Amino acid sequence: MNVLAQLATALAGLGLAVTLLVLNLWRATLFLFPSRVRVEPDAPGDQMNLPEVLAPLEAQLKALGFVALGSHEEKTPLRRAALSYDYAHPGERVFATLHEGAQGTPRLYFLTPLAPEGFVITAGYRRPALDIPGKYRSGGLEEATPERLFRAHLKRLEGVSPTGDFTWEGRVEAGRSWYRGLGQKEIRRQNLTGLLWTVAALAIVASAFLGGRGR
Incomplete structure (x- = not known):
């Protein structure tokens, strides 16, 4: 695979990772820290x-x-x-x-x-x-x-x-x-998928970074 093809593949992977993070990082945060949701009168x-x-x-x-x-x-x-x-x-x-x-x-x-x-x-x-x-x-x-x-x-x-x-x-x-x-158990059930997608996105970023350093 030539350098341009490798670069295109890396950029596509990073683009996918960014999209996954934008869509799911808040869900992962909610899974990990459900008590941080602020409830205030309006x-x-x-x-x-x-x-x-x-x-x-x-x-x-x-x-x-x-x-x-x-x-x-x-x-x-x-x-x-x-x-x-x-x-x-x-x-x-x-x-x-x-x-x-x-x-x-x-x-x-x-x-x-x-x-x-x-x-x-x-x-x-x-x-x-x-x-x-x-x-x-x-x-x-x-x-x-x-x-x-x-x-x-x-x-x-x-x-x-x-x-x-x-x-x-x-x-x-x-x-x-x-x-x-008691709501924390339900919150975590609802947002587990978001946590898993966030971990996958971070793995893509790490792989791209480590792969780049290894070349």
């Missing part, structure tokens, strides 16, 4: 700037008896902060959160903290099922209506002990607690 319920795409879901939540609490942001290392919009049904002891997924897809999930420490999470989109008896239940029902999703969430609360302060402050603290504790 705006109270009467001042939320709700995206238009989420308005139909908000209307259905209010019809179910939910009230607006406020919005919060979640800042993952190496990523821009993402906004979520929170509601609560204090009588049923359930939080509801709206946010935009990939390509602006509207998303909804219900969350209930458990005593002494735990969570039940029911999402209206694909979410891997995870069950730690008495402490953690997480899963999704793709494309379920808010009413159906809410009823499914209430059913999943049977046999556990809901707890928490169903206020805006309580919702922000629940988010922080999730990232500090």
Whole structure:
């Protein structure tokens, strides 16, 4: 192989490595340091700037008896902060959160903290099922209506002990607690592939560098 061909191959490999790092480095960081996600309040319920795409879901939540609490942001290392919009049904002891997924897809999930420490999470989109008896239940029902999703969430609360302060402050603290504790196992499951691709990208860079030094 001549020098130009070798250079072209090396550049192509480095280009691939850079692409993999751009797409996956933040996921690898999240896998390694899930507690570094920062959860902060954004705006109270009467001042939320709700995206238009989420308005139909908000209307259905209010019809179910939910009230607006406020919005919060979640800042993952190496990523821009993402906004979520929170509601609560204090009588049923359930939080509801709206946010935009990939390509602006509207998303909804219900969350209930458990005593002494735990969570039940029911999402209206694909979410891997995870069950730690008495402490953690997480899963999704793709494309379920808010009413159906809410009823499914209430059913999943049977046999556990809901707890928490169903206020805006309580919702922000629940988010922080999730990232500090039981949510870390789910985060690592979701981002393992990102870690593996990041390692592969770094291996490509190392191979190109060491190979260049060896010539």
